[in-house]
Structures are given as structure tokens and as C-alpha cells.
Amino acid sequence: MSLEIILFVILGGVAAVTSVIVITRPNPIISALFLVLNFASLAGLYLLLNAQFIAVAQVIVYAGAIMVLFLFVIMLLRPGNEEKIFSRNPVVKIIASIVAGVVFLQIVYMIFFTSPSNSVTGEVSASVNAGTVEAIGRELFTNYILPFEAAGFLLLAAAIGALVLAKKKFE
Amino acid sequence: MSTWEIVIFTLIKILVIFTIMMLTVSYLVYFERRISAWTQNRLGPNRVGWEGVLQPFADVFKLLLKEDIVPEQAEKKIHSLAPVIALFVAFTTYAVIPIGPSFNFFDYNISLVVADVNMGILYVLALTSLGVYAITLAGWSSGSKYSLLGGIRSSAQMISYEISMGFSVGGVILLSESLRPIAIVESQGLWMWNAWIQPIGFITFLVSAFAETNRLPFDLPEAEPELVGGFHTEYSSMKFAGFFLAEYANMIISSALIITLYLGGYQIPFIDITTLGLAHWFEVLIYITAFFFKMGALLFFFLWVRWTIPRFRYDQLMNLGWKVMFPLALLNIIWVAVLIMVFNL
């Protein structure tokens, strides 16, 4: 059990540190890289919770696809001017700090002053297998057929919409 | 087994795997040069040692001792990071590939795979999707037009073929009902290899594997006449060696994956050697030999294709990926689904 705690501390620490680095680096490519590392450590945290499918989806979709798209965009734009906008304007900094502070306080409140939700009931041993790919497949077929197909429709809409928007912008 | 025993066994396995891999990679380079020479009716490296068998070591020492030149325009940190990512991704994929069945060694039951995770194939797919970074970053950070264009071409190529790869794997999972590589090998039985049952999926996976490893005819990123060296134009010494090793390690990984997914893994066709009454260690030895034999044959196929098919043009490559391989992979999934419906496989 202690090994899990050690792993949790390592992975959580990596996730926290990298997320800070992401927003403080001036070079967007380095930010993007640390975001990838952040996603990877999040995937490790999911694995510790036995959520295997989510962990793999996190790596394949977020780290492997979305961040590649981000990188392409950054490389395409070669941003140099954006740097000035963010570092020279004090108003932006103040507003950003206020928003960040409010969100932080909210999270602290959630963690320390509210009781954990009671929606998770049942055996702990049953929840161990709940995150495997097979269990998720079974759930998709028994209880969530409609959301599964709806996701298909959503992706179709996304495919069409994204292309329409992308073309509008660039042509 | 206690935790420490598990850790020690894992470390031993990792060391063995690394040693085997480094040796196969260096000799793959040697054999590639010799076979290329043989195909083109020339001699190839034959001076260092008997028939040049020590050539790989000479190459490694040369690359170790070369000066490392990083151009001024480059983003230094990312420039050094890119080959590290390439090597890391290539190495770590080996963790889930079984080279033989488990056997008993004194009191321990040892399986011939480092980690027998219940989602091994997804682990491989996840790592493959991370491999794009090495090439994209190498191209971008070098500060050279050739590198940038080569890198961006290569990453677009890799992500395009990743899709058909994913869908081809879907067909295999349909049949095996498992993501564990060992279960996939065993579900294929003695002759019902996935290559026979779903030939379309086999072909799409094979082609995608060629494209993912950037091998000819898909070596567009380093198309010499137009892009000099592609994404590794500005790499030298050990960093270049990193990309070089990663490419060959990826070739080995791909052939091991193709064997595991489509060619029955370590099994021997039609002969059930458990019925022959051989000693247990001998059976295991036969299985391992079968695995490496298949791997050698596939690697030879990789080299053979290199000297048979000319390089694609970039538009042909993208058309092949999106308009041929992708629909074929989808068809393959439907085909396997129908097969399962009809024959209750």
C-alpha cells in the first residue's frame, strides 16, 4: 500500500510542477512539451486508480493527438508577438491572478470543507475492475448504447464543423 | 513471489531484452548493408573482422567519438531532447512483447515477457502515438528549412498511418477478445493465424508499419534529392546515432508486433509440439527459435522491399494512407465482424 502512496506522490508532484511550468515558460513549444509530460503523469495517476481505459485514452487522444495538433499550430504561427502582449500588460496579470486565486480557493473549499459525494456505493473490490477496457465495453453495450451512438454523431458533427471552420479561416 | 523477487526478475529481463535488442539492432544495420550490397551486386562492408562482422562496433565507436555540432540557429535544449524521445519510445515498446510461453525455472514460473499487462496492445498504440514528437521536434528545433519541412512531412505521414494501424488492430481485438499480447498469440492457435483470417487487416497493418518506421518506400522525410537528410539534417555524432538506432529498433518492434498480432507469435504452424513428448526446456527453446526465425524473415522482407519499390511521391503517400488504407481497414473490421457472426468463431 505504501508503494502506491509513493507513486501517487511522485506522479502528483510531476503533474503539479509541470502544470506550473506550462504557464510560466515564454516559449510555447516548451510549454506544449511540459503539457505532454503533465498528461503522461495524469495517465499514471489514472492507472493507480485502476482506470486503465481512461489512462490509455488520455495518452492516445490528449498526448498523442491533441498536442500534436497544438504543436502544428504553434509551428505554423511561429508566435513571437504574443509574448509581449502577456508580459507587458499589468491589467492582464492582475485579472489572471484574481481568477486563479478564486479557482484555487474554490478547490480548497471543495477538498476540505465539503463531504465527499456518496454516489459511489457498493463493494470496493467490484470497483477495481470497473475501469478496465472490458468493463467499459460491457457498460457501453448494456446501459449506454445511446450515448455511444450519440458520440458517433457528435464526432461526425465535429469532423464536418472543424473542417468548415478551418477552411473559412484560411481561404 | 515477494516484491523484491519480482523487481529483481524484472530487472534481469530488462537487461536481457536490452542486450538482445542492442545486438539485433547493430547486426540489423550490418545485414542491411550487406544485403543491400548483395542486391546491387557490390561488396558492402567486409573489412572489419571476418566478412565485416565487427563493422557494427566500429560504427558505434566512430559515432561515439565524433564531434557533436549543433547549429547556432537551433533551439539547443529541444534539439538534444528529440533523439532521446525517439530512443525512449523505441525501447519502452519492448516491455509487452512476448517472445515465448512461460516456463518453470526451479521454483519460479517465468513468463518470457517483461510485463504481461491486460492492455498491452493499447500500450503499444499509446507509445506509437508519442513517437511523432521526436520527429516533429527534431525538425522544428534544428533551425533549418530542410529539417522543418522534413519533420512536418514525416509527422503528417505518421499520424495518417496511425489511424489505419489503429483500425487494423481493432480487427485483431474482435477475434481475440483480449488486449493481452500473450492471449492474442494463443487465440490464434496452431493455424488460425490472423493473417489468413483477415488478410486485408494484415496488409493494412504491414503497410502502416512501414510508414510508421519511415522505411522505404515511405522514407519521405529524408528524401535525399529534395530534403537533404530531412529531420536529421542537422544531427551528428551520438544524437544522429539516437535516431538511427531508434529507426532500426522500431523495425524490430514492428516485425515483433506483426508476428504477435497476425503470424501466430511464437507458435509453429500445424505442429503441436506439446504432443511430441519433448523436454519442457526444449519446447520453450523451439518456441523462442520460431519467434526469432519469423522475426528474421520479416526483417529480411523489410530490406527486400527497400530495394524493390521506389519511393512514393508525397501526394501519392497521403492518398494511399487516407483513400486506400483507411477504407480498407474499416472494411476489414466489418469483414471480421461478419465472419464472427456467421461462423461463431
Next chain:
Amino acid sequence: MPMLTEFGKIFIFLLTAILFVVVAVVAAKLIRPSRPTREKLLTYECGENTEGTPWVKFNIRFYVVALIFLIFDVEVVLLIPWAMVYQSFGFSGYIVGVIFLLLLGLGMAYEWRKGDLEWERPKIVPPVLAEKMNLEKPDQLTPKEISI
């Protein structure tokens, strides 16, 4: 939990791989020479002086390809749980999967029809070097507009 130890093995493997790669890189750094000169540090451009910024703008199509890839990658990930349990659900599983695949195919057909999968073919231009050269002024003996 037996599976966690398997992931633990993977974790050990990842650490070993990182160690191995880092050791290789550092060891190479220690033994190799380093004598940079200005010429060595220039970007390679076939012997010519470097022209312009290295970060050239590339075709927007690469971005579109990455966009399409993202969408289909999500579909691959969603399809894998379906493939895992397909055999135990029979015909209803088949219908569910086929509808999903149909939607996927529809998305692809749209992109195909709209020409987002098309890649520009290189235009083959016959060599016109001699005509474009300005032969009257020998010091400008360079081709002015050569389309490659």
C-alpha cells in the same frame, strides 16, 4: 492486485529506459571532442549562405490533416471497447458497431468529397532555363523565374 504489479514492471522498464538513454547521451558527451568553428555552426544549406528565416511557413494542409487525425483517433479509441466485448453480444453488438462505423465512414466520405484528403500534385514544368536567362547582361546570368 495482480495487475498493478504488471504496471509496476512497466514503470521499472520506463525508468530503466530513461536511465539507459541518459547514460548513453552523457557518456558520449564526456568522450567526444568539441572544437566548434563558425563554419561548423552554420545551418546546412548545400554550401550556400543561409537565406532568410529557417522557420518557413508550411502548407496549411498539414494542419487540416492533424485535425482529421484527431477526430478519427478518438473514434479508434471508442471502437476498442466495442471490439473487446463484441463476441458476447451477438447481433445487437453488430448493429451498434455498424451504426458507429457508418457514421465514421460518413465523416470520411464528407472529407473525401470536399477534397480535404486531396494533396496537391507537383506541377511538372518543362525546363525553360535557357529562355529565362538574361544573356545580354552577363553579370546577371542567373535564371530569374524558374518554377520547380
